[in-house]
Amino acid sequence: MDDLAQDLADFIVDSPTPYHAVAEAVRRLAAAGFTEQAESAPWSTEPGGRFLVRDGTFAAWYVPESAGPGSPLRIMAAHTDSPTLRIKPNPDVGVAGWRQVAVEVYGGALWNSWLDRDLGVAGRLALYDGSIALVDVARPLLRVPQLAIHLDRQVNQGLKLDAQQHLLPIWGLGAPVEGELVEFLAAEAGVAAAEVAAHDLVVYDLTPPARLGERFELLAAPRLDNLSSVHAGLHALLAAAEHATDVIPVLVGFDHEEIGSGSATGASGPLLENVLTALAGGHDARAAAFARSRCLSVDVTHAAHPNYLHLHEPTHRTLPNDGPALKVNANQRYATDAPGAAAWHRACRDAGVPTQVFVGRNTVPCGSTVGPLLATRLGIRTVDVGIPVLSMHSARELCGVDDPAHLAAAATAFLTDPI
Ligand code: ZN
DSSP: OOHHHHHHHHHTTTTTSSSHHHHHHHHHHHHHTTEOOOTSSOOOOSSSEEEETTTTEEEEEEOOTTTOOOEEEEEEEEEOOOOEEEEEEEEEEETEEEEEEEEEEEEEOOGGGHHHHEEEEEEEEEEEOOOOOEEEEEEEBBOOOOGGGGTTTTTGGGOOOTTTTOOOEEEEEEEOOOHHHHHHHHHHHHHHHEEEEEEEEEEEEEEOOESTTTTOOEEEEEEHHHHHHHHHHHHHHHHHHHHHSSSEEEEEESSSSGTSSSSSSSSSSSSSHHHHEEEEEEEHHHHHHHHEEEEEOOOOOOOOTTTOOGSSSSSGOTTTOOEEEEETTTTTSSSOOHHHHHHHHHHHHHTOOOOOEOOOOOOOOOOOOHHHHHHHOOEEEEEEEEEEEESTTSSSSESSSSHHHHHHHHHHHHHHHOO
């Protein structure tokens, strides 16, 4: 496997939840010499690499020697969360001799893709003493079983799933016992169950990432949306720190994009604005800095699906391995404008990376991402891009094996662009 695609596969396996993705991201940054900037501590203006963590969101940046108040910022933004099934506060349910786990749908998941998969559980336990314990049970623990076709002969005419009734995973036989899931997870995390006050837990598919295709040119994996972008951003920021220019490169991975970004740690919250204001040298210097800054909003895009070509715009189709796509939408569902697009094309040209352009059909509304939200909040010119995938929001998505390296190289050029 291409080195970067293999590294992406490893990153995905290590990151079953946003909390784990953040932990793995800052582990990599710390290994490269970045140090933590606590939100509550005095702001460090020293040159060098820093990261800041809050829950499932992180920001990281590199201050070059030449930087000062008003220095331009080059920001790359992505998201750490993915559609999934989230475990409810009182999870222990069951009926007719089956023990089950109560779940809520998180984000716009393709529910059918979660059926008949071996599922693990991961997330965080919040203890009474204020501490957090991450937990990841990476063995087959749960399954949302399909109904046998003999009991619904019409199922292939169109599967209908009721989120309340049909998505409850089983996790064994017997009668449900109140508190047993938390007890089990506390033991896995090495904490006393009586000390667990609350939890943020999700289920996840355990099938490891794999190269696919006769020529191995595709990568099948969970959570490519949007860990592929977070991962490329980490490589880009570390490369930008190695080849620092006069601009300040910044990477941010937000939680809660899949549910609209409206949260304390989401892209609509104040966290990035606070970081950028401090990096710009405070409120007085920030208008000048922001005017010369640019943001690259990176999230996966739709590869043209060969079985549903009529849903794609014929002159703006994208294909895996043809490079990350520039995303354009007249109604600002993507924030890209012509000067921003030019900056992206310059980055790709400088990096020797192919790129393509995605535009949706007039009759098929496209999705959106953090780009327009950040542009609205910060007033910084923003460009939306992303690598093409099939099966977006499935438990298992598909991208090109060359595109992670393409994206990392183009993002590196963007994060160091002095123009
Ligand atoms: Zn996404």
